[in-house]
Structures are given as structure tokens and as C-alpha cells.
Amino acid sequence: MRIDKMLANLGYGSRKEVKKLLKDGAVTINERVVKDAKEQVDPNADHVTLYGEVIEYKEYIYLLMNKPPGVISATEDGYDETVIDLLEPEDVIFSPFPVGRLDKDTEGLLLLTNDGQLAHRLLSPKKHVPKTYFAVIDQEVTEDDVAAFRLGVTLDDGYVTKPGELKILKSGITSDIELTITEGKFHQVKRMFEAVGKRVIYLQRISMGPLQLDENLELGEYRELTEEEVNQLKELP
Ligand code: URA
Numbered sequence: 001m002r003i004d005k006m007l008a009n010l011g012y013g014s015r016k017e018v019k020k021l022l023k024d025g026a027v028t029i030n031e032r033v034v035k036d037a038k039e040q041v042d043p044n045a046d047h048v049t050l051y052g053e054v055i056e057y058k059e060y061i062y063l064l065m066n067k068p069p070g071v072i073s074a075t076e077d078g079y080d081e082t083v084i085d086l087l088e089p090e091d092v093i094f095s096p097f098p099v100g101r102l103d104k105d106t107e108g109l110l111l112l113t114n115d116g117q118l119a120h121r122l123l124s125p126k127k128h129v130p131k132t133y134f135a136v137i138d139q140e141v142t143e144d145d146v147a148a149f150r151l152g153v154t155l156d157d158g159y160v161t162k163p164g165e166l167k168i169l170k171s172g173i174t175s176d177i178e179l180t181i182t183e184g185k186f187h188q189v190k191r192m193f194e195a196v197g198k199r200v201i202y203l204q205r206i207s208m209g210p211l212q213l214d215e216n217l218e219l220g221e222y223r224e225l226t227e228e229e230v231n232q233l234k235e236l237p
Contacts (some may be wrong), residue, residue, distance in 0.1 A: 003027065003048070004037035006057060011093035012050065026051050061094040062230050063087070063112040064214060065222035067205075073101040073110060083110060086220050099123060099208075100184055108133075108205035109213040112222070118233060122209065128162075128182040129209045129236065133189050134169075136202040141168050141175040145196050149179070153195040159185065161192060174201065209236055 007018040007027070019037045021027060027034050028049045029041050041048060043057030065083060067073065072080045075097050083098055096112040099119045113119055122129050149164040162183050169176040179189055190200045206213045210232035217223065225233075 001041060001043060002037065003029065003034060003039045003041045006041055006043050006048070007050070007055070010055065010057065011090060021050065058094075060115040060118075061091060061096050061113060062115065062118075062225040062233075063091060063096060063222045064211060064217070064225055064229070065110045065112060066213060066217035066219050067102055067107055067110040068219035069105050069107055071220075072104055073098040080104065083112065087112070087222070102205060103187060103190075103203070106203045106205065107219060108203075109208055109211060110205070111208060111211065111225075121236065122233070123184065125183060127236065130180050130182050130207075131184065131205060131209075132178055132180040132207040134204045134206050135177050135179060135189060135193075135200050137175045137177060137193060138199040138201050139174065140171050141166070141177050141198065142171070143168075145198070148196055149192065153192050155185070155188075155191045155195055161185070161188070164192060178206070209233060 004015050004018045004022065007013070007021070008015050012018055012021065015037070022035050022037055025033050025035060029039065030047050048055040048057070065086070067083060070081070071086065072082045074082050075084050076082060084092060084096070087096070094114050096114045097119070099111040099113060099122050102108065102110055111122070121127055146166045146168065149166040152161045152163055154160050162181070165180040167178040169178060179192070181188060185191070189203060193200050211225075211229060214223065
């Protein structure tokens with residue numbers, strides 16, 4: 001890859017601005033000052049510095065966010081704040097996008113990446129990646145509901161869901177539950193409870209495939225995935 005492209009991709013300026021940095025002698029490749037923007041560099045093998053600071057190249061970014069309520073899972077919205085608006089500029093330059101959608105009022109685990117291939121695999125209905133949600137329901141959730149979800153319930157549009165694993169954590173005037181599903185239909189969890197005459201009053205995603213919501217992340221905070229987490233995602237069948 002050309003050195004000017006590598007630096008521009010990493011957000012060190014436009015191609016024109018990067019050319020100026022090169023001309024000023026600010027850049028070295030393997031300890032040699034490089035002034036030619038066309039100079040080739042292997043981002044994974046060569047040692048590149050800018051004003052003496054080592055430049056680490058990465059093509060892909062993987063971010064785990066604890067999505068807050070009131071924010072849209074999209075890259076752009078004419079009206080509301082989006083999850084991209086919550087990112088630092090140094091992460092936005094990689095053009096990450098949310099992998100799937102959480103409703104505006106849903107909180108919890110949201111993966112953002114610019115790795116389109118991985119996102120596609122995670123979202124593919126054929127892959128059946130399990131997603132687990134914690135929810136508060138407006139009334140008593142019963143073993144009948146557990147049995148109904150295990151069989152699959154019929155949504156308002158006639159679609160019969162794949163089996164969902166419903167665990168009752170607390171049952172009473174309101175109930176706390178965990179539900180694991182392997183599909184991602186629009187408003188699926190809310191509509192599954194509507195199918196049994198109940199309403200979700202709070203919804204939080206706590207896991208997606210091998211990823212768990214990080215309890216150290218406050219609402220609206222995010223961190224990069226660890227190498228191990230990225231590898232686990234890539235190893236999904
Ligand atoms: N199911 C829903 O109803 N909403 C979400 O945000 C995610 C799953």
C-alpha cells in the first residue's frame with residue numbers, strides 16, 4: 001500500500017495534508033525518512049513513525065458498546081442522536097456501523113465494526129447466532145409462556161418464530177426474564193411477548209454469540225474487542 005494512503009486511512013489528514021507531512025520529513029519507514037507519497041509500505045510488517053511516534057495500522061475496528069436508551073442504532077439519522085455520535089473521532093474515521101439494530105429504547109450490547117464480512121455472517125439468518133436479552137415484563141410470566149416460546153409463537157404478521165429459550169428470573173406483578181433467540185426479526189422480543197398477551201417494559205441485550213455485555217461499561221460507553229473476542233467471532237461456525 002502507498003504510504004500516503006496508509007496515513008490518510010488512519011486519519012492523519014487528507015492525501016494532500018499527508019503529502020505535506022511527508023515533504024516535511026515527518027515520516028519514517030524502517031528508520032529511513034520517506035518523502036515520496038508513492039513509497040510502498042507493508043502496514044503489517046514495516047515500522048512506520050510520524051514525528052517519532054510509532055504508527056500502528058489496522059484495517060478493521062471492532063467496538064463493544066453498552067447502548068443507552070434514546071439513541072438510534074444507525075450511522076445517520078436526520079433527527080435523533082445515533083450510536084456513531086457517541087464515538088470518539090479517532091474511531092469514527094474507520095467508518096464503523098452497528099451490526100444489527102436495537103430499538104431506540106433498548107439498551108445493552110451493540111457491536112460496531114467496519115468488517116462487512118463479519119457483520120454479514122453474524123446477521124445471516126442461516127447462522128442462527130444466539131442473542132440473549134434481559135427484560136422486565138408488565139405481568140406474571142408463566143411456565144405456559146416458557147412452553148409456548150420453546151415451540152415458537154405466532155407474531156402479529158403470521159410469522160412463526162424459531163424456538164426461544166425463556167428463563168423466568170422473577171415472576172410477580174411484573175416479571176424479570178431472560179430470553180435467547182436465534183433470529184432478529186423487527187421488534188422480535190417485544191412482539192413475542194405481545195403474542196402471549198404481555199408487554200416488555202424494559203429491554204436490554206446481554207449477549208450476542210460469544211460476546212457478553214461488559215459490566216464495566218456505563219450506558220453510552222464502549223471499548224475495543226479483545227483479540228480473543230475477535231477470534232471467537234471469526235471462529236463462529
Ligand atoms: N427485540 C426487540 O423487540 N427490540 C430490540 O431492540 C431487540 C430485540
